[in-house]
Amino acid sequence: MTPESPRTRIRRLPEKAVEDVAVLHAILDAGRVAHVGFTDDTGRPAVIPTGAARDGDRLLLHGSTGSRMFRRLAAGAEICVTVTLLDGLVLARSAFESSMHYRSAVVFGVATEVPEGEKVAALRAMSEAWMPGRWETLRAPHARELAATTVLAVPLDEWSVKVSDSPPDDPDDDLDAPVWAGVLPIRTTYGPPVPAPDLRGGPRFPAESAGWSIG
């Protein structure tokens, strides 16, 4: 459980707050894209989507050495990293009670750059989180590729989680309305793989991907 701080305490719909670290981990593991918030050099907020993967008790982000955002983050800027999974539309008998099913994780902190000696292991962890088993089928990274890549680690110390997964909660007065109510689930799945136009020889879609999950 995260120590409560003024910015992780959920005031809005506190009944949806979850303090179980296993739920935090599950959300980060199911997500692929994190929205990274920081203030730019004029002090104004910016929110940029970036690939993120959990490695134990830290969240890893990777990007180009030349990226302004990654340079700013590596320099110790305060950040807020949010991962949201949208799970459904909640169709209540009124617009007011209609809502969404979602799971969201908000992590506050400062990122630190993964040192050169640990960079390959961190990139491998990110690859394994998204595409288990693929890393070992690929060639090792070239030195110039590693030099062009920044890997940042955000500690999972200060965070909050909200989960909305209940049926519509209409007041009694509305229950006889002649309208369907319930949840329309939203599913995220992989579609059939599309081979690269320049695919040579006969490699098949990798068998290890059969177990890859999303969403």
Add this chain to the structure above:
Amino acid sequence: MTPESPRTRIRRLPEKAVEDVAVLHAILDAGRVAHVGFTDDTGRPAVIPTGAARDGDRLLLHGSTGSRMFRRLAAGAEICVTVTLLDGLVLARSAFESSMHYRSAVVFGVATEVPEGEKVAALRAMSEAWMPGRWETLRAPHARELAATTVLAVPLDEWSVKVSDSPPDDPDDDLDAPVWAGVLPIRTTYGPPVPAPDLRGGPRFPAESAGWSIG
């Protein structure tokens, strides 16, 4: 086309930048959740997911009158609102060239509160964007529901869009690697509707939803 400003000019992978306002609109229309970035009262960044729907040349957000974030936004805080759709994993022959297919829209600006007299129309526009046809099957909002709801409008003036939709771009040296390469598409769809436990009478799942789209 948006006038270029220092913060909307895309420096990273500029070949993925899109300046067509129709693409901006399509991303905002396909998305359901926006990640809203702002600075909290200590000057630190926060990123909160919230439902967002486009209404012409503005993006509408709605939330509780009691929400700290909505109060802060309504007071004229600078915000950055980002909508991202993840469309696939790009499996290249190397980890370095592996990436994702995505569409993302980043909107900068200041939100203004939709005045009382226009609030119902704005809420209807949001409902219609997500669940076309449902609004007219629901009772009208109660006055106290409207009073409890803040609707904010963010003008689509300063924005940038990136679209990544190309096959893997491996260097020639890697093309003979005995590994499958291509794109694993990510699909977002609606699953079978789940009736509310307290559903009374025999209302069927609304026919108008047959045409609802997501993703």
